[in-house]
Structures are given as structure tokens and as C-alpha cells.
Amino acid sequence: MTTDNVLMQVKDLVKHFPINQGIIIQRQVGAVRAVDGISFDVHKGETLGLVGESGCGKSTTGRTVLQLYRPTSGSVNFDGVDLVALKGDALRKMRRKMQMIFQDPYASLNPRMTISEIIGEPLIVHHVASGKDVEQRVENLLELVGLSPTFANRFPHEFSGGQRQRIGVARALALQPSFIVCDEPISALDVSIQAQVVNLLEELQTQFNLTYLFIAHDLSMVRHISDRVAVMYLGVIVELASRDEIYRSPLHPYTQALLSAVPIPDPFAEAQRKRVILQGDVPTPTNPPSGCRFRTRCPIAQAACAESRPEFRELKPGHFVACHFADQFV
């Protein structure tokens, strides 16, 4: 992979949320290590899927790369610019190129604003358009996401979940970004509506050559939409590979367990599957296990796993994995 193909390069990204104690004199007594040293590239025009269970830090990753949270350390290189070093106006200029679609279409639209105000706001804030021009653009955007332009003066409560998510997509597209973080955009929707929104996202990607960071916990949907997939566990990426590679021959024991836990809508396939059932729950990110984070639930854990953190290494071309004993699965 040549470097000019890389749109975003994330290196050793860390985001810790401090835990403070005390009412007047606040002391930091610990930290939630939500994201703890992750590195990945996002290529131009691709969809990078980011999967993991709740609390693994996938949403924090999405927000931190966009600088909605400022990282504790690490760098995010976007189009040749290090976003972490930017502030104020310079950062705001970069924000035009990166947008976000949120999970909850009910909470992410201001109930007191009309649809045209919601979609038009980024245009006005960034001085891209004004007056009649905004109206015209909002109408075009509504048509683009499959809504009637006559909806422009309605309020969010008049729409269903799927339609609201389309409004969220239109808002994200308003500034013609090149990179969009989709933070579980379909999790709150019904099955038949999910497919509508996913198809829309795919169409828009082809039309505008968009790059997506697609965050989800639904592995089937991630397989469907992604080109490459990164699997997160407790603040670290444990495996990253192309979609077919990761689903056909997962190398990390966590990925293997995760894939085998996904139900398949086919009773014949279900009956034949061998399941790896993980024991126990995800440990707390305030005090993660030493060494490999997954060792407390790992079926192949050994003494060495508690001592050193496994390196995130390239075991096959383009297939990265963080496990001491993954070689046996190659």
C-alpha cells in the first residue's frame, strides 16, 4: 500500500478520562483508559469497519480522531496535517472535511430546529453559503438522501427513526466532506429500515468517493459494508485485516469467539456451527489486566500473556494481530 493512498494515519492514539475525587480540592485518583495506544491507517475511498463490544472504546476512537475529544497522546494525521497540533480556526477549517453520523437519531437532532435549519447550520457556520443559496442546497441534500424537499420546514418529531437518520446523513454531507465517521448509524433502527440506510450510505460513497470509519457492534453488517475491519477489545485493536481475510481466517482468539457468537439466520448453518463461548465479562477499563488485555477470558492464555503486552504485528500481508500465540492459526 503506497502512502499517497492513505487519507488518515492514526498513531499510538491514547485517550484517558480522568476520575476525580474530592469536592473542593479535586485529585485525580485514576483514569478510564478508554483508548490505550492504537494505530491504524484509513485508505482513500474505503470503509474501515471498527467492531467491538460495548465499552471497548470504539466510539471514543471515532470521536478522538475527529478531535471532538482531544487525545491524551498520539497523533492523527489527516491529509498530511497533524490534527492534534491544530487549534482554533485552523482546526475548524479541517472539520469541514470530516463529519460524523451519530447513533441515536432521536437525540442527535435538535427538536426545536426545523429540518432546513438543522441541515443548513453547518453551511452557515462555515460560511459556505448564505441566504437563498442555503435553501437551495438543503433541498438538494434532502433529495440526495431520499427525502422530499417539502419536508424542509418540518420538525424532527414528525419523522420516523429511519427518516431521521437520513436527515443526519444529509447534515453530515452538507459540507461535502471526504471522511465520515459513522458511529453505529443503524443500531437504533428496525431490520427492514437498517437495510435502507446501509444501501443509502453505500450509494453515497460511490457517488462522492467518500471514506467511512464505520463503527458498529453488528458483525454481519460490518462484514457487509466494510473493505477492512479492525476489532477492538478494552481500548486496544486486537486484529486488523481485509474483510474477507478476517472473516475467513481470524487469527486472534477474541475475533474467533466474537465471530462464532454471531447468530446466522439459517437453521442448517446454525446446527453445524462450532461455538467458542467466552466465559465471564469484559474487565473494567479503569484497571485493565496486565499484559494482554484479553487474557482473563482467553481460551489459549498462558503465563507469558500476563507479563508482556503483545505487539501489534503483521502476521500475513495486511493482516495485523496483537497476540503472542496467533502463529498457530496461520
Added chain:
Amino acid sequence: MADLLLDVQGLDTRFNTQQGVVHAVNSISFGLKEGETLGVVGESGCGKSVTVLSLMRLIPTPPGKIVAGTAKFFGQDLLKMTNEEIRFVRGSQISMVFQDPMTSLNPVLTIGQQLEEPLMLHVGMNRKQALQRSAELLELVGIPKAKDRLGDYPHQFSGGMRQRVMIAMALSCSPQILIADEPTTALDVTIQAQIIELVKRLRDELGMAIIWITHDLGVIAGLADRVLVMYGGYIIEEAPVKELYANPRHPYTLGLIGSLPRVDEKEHTRLASIDGLPPILYEIPKSCPFAPRCKYAVERCWKENPALEPVGVDQEHRIACWVDTKTGRERR
């Protein structure tokens, strides 16, 4: 049929709202055999939860009202029982596990207190026996160090553990029927797999019948014997699980299965989405409720609402549709 454990006929449940009367469940009939796992699938608002809540008489009245139907359970009609009688059935003979384990456990009582309550109430145990049995139950659902955890409060358990506690509570009086209303929807996939494995094991050990409500066709595939697909308050397809996935016949079921990506997907295809939105029924529809979203719809679909009828010779597989989706022509 004589061997039915639960026989529901013509159930109608309505809700009075400001916008009008919502016909949430419309003339639903189904049976549940002993030891059988029945899956109920549908999207939000299709009436699947209201159906089982009606059977348990847990519909808030008003605004809700069960206007018609019978539900025979051991010769008695659940819908005509007095409050006393139904209270005895609930928990001891038919019990329920809800979607959100945090809101269905009482946060100010310990797990032990909550587990003991049905045992003392329904089985007539004294406190000491109930305590002993509670510990056994927690062990049964796979909670480590069960005895020490009886004094813990719900917030000290994780989501998956809470759901295990809920299951322990539901099983405490050895019910004949366990109703599970989306019990794994709020959980992560690895935890979901744990819970499903647990329910399968308990089903085989205890031999109870299960009604499992979900919107996830994947979960049902590995768990159920027979499936009901609901849409707009009607059952639109009913079939044994293998038949349903191998040979779905109703356009809605076809669309639902087509709109699911599979984790074992072979090649990338566009998802077959169903256009439009599920209906809210403010009146009994004169047409098929799915007709506005259906790509097979013929003239008759707009004039009459089809009843649930067997497809061909197979009496077990029934659909409510005027069209044969195999040929695209009208069925006779």
C-alpha cells in the same frame, strides 16, 4: 388438538390513545405444545410483546383492553381468570423474562430477597428453605460463588449476570412455560451467546416450553422449533423453523430475510430493503396491512385482508397472503 399446552384463539388487544384506537393485536391464534420452543419475530410495533403481555394479563388497562379471544391453559381461560387466579399462574406456571434486566430488577432489594419472594409466595417455602433454593438457582444459571452473591444488589452485577438472575427468578417455581421478551437484545454478542447457551441447556434439563420474542432472525434460527412472523398486529407467516428459512413464502418474510447481511456472506450483494414504514393501525384494515410496501401486491390485496391459511398440502406452513410468491400469481 388435544396436546396443546397453551391454545390461543382470536386474541384482539386495543389501545385507546389520543390519536384514536390502536389495533395492536388482531385476531391472533396459535398453539404451544409441551416442551416446544416457539419463536415470535417482528419489528418494533408489530404487536409481538403486546401478544404475550395480553396472555399474562399485564396490559395496562386503561389505555389497553383485551376485547376478544380465549387463551386455554390446562383447560382454563387465562383471559377470563380473576386477578387472584392469574396472579397464581404468573410466576409459578408461566413466567417471563424481560428485555432490560436493569429496569426489571428492584434496585433497592438484594438479589437474594428478590429470588426468595416467589418461592415463599408460590411454593410456600420458609425463609431458610427459600435462601437455600435461591443459592441453588443462581448456581443453575452459572453465577460463580452463588451463595456469597445473594446479599448483593442489582447494580453490583453486569448486564449478562443480571439477565441470568432474571432467568433464575423466572425458573424458580419450575414453570411450564417461559416467556422471554427480547432477553438478549440489550446484551453484547458474546454475552448473548452465553445466555442462549444457558437457556438451551435449561430447556433440555427442565423440559419447559418457551415463547421467545425477538427481532433477530439469527437468534431464532438456532433456538426455535417453530416460528411466527408478525406484522402490523397480525401473524402473517407460521412455519417450522427449517421450513421458514429454507422456503419463506410471505413477501414480508422474504424481505426481512433478504435485508439481513450474513456473517458468513459469500459475496457482496446489495441488501434487499423493504421500502416504506411499518403501519400503525388506527382501524381494522380492509386491505392486506403489508400491501403498501409489497412488491408482489395485486388488485385483490387492496380489497381484502387475507387470513392465515396453509400453503399447499403442508398444514404446518401457513401464510396470510393472496399471492404465491413463487410464481407471482394469485393463489386460489
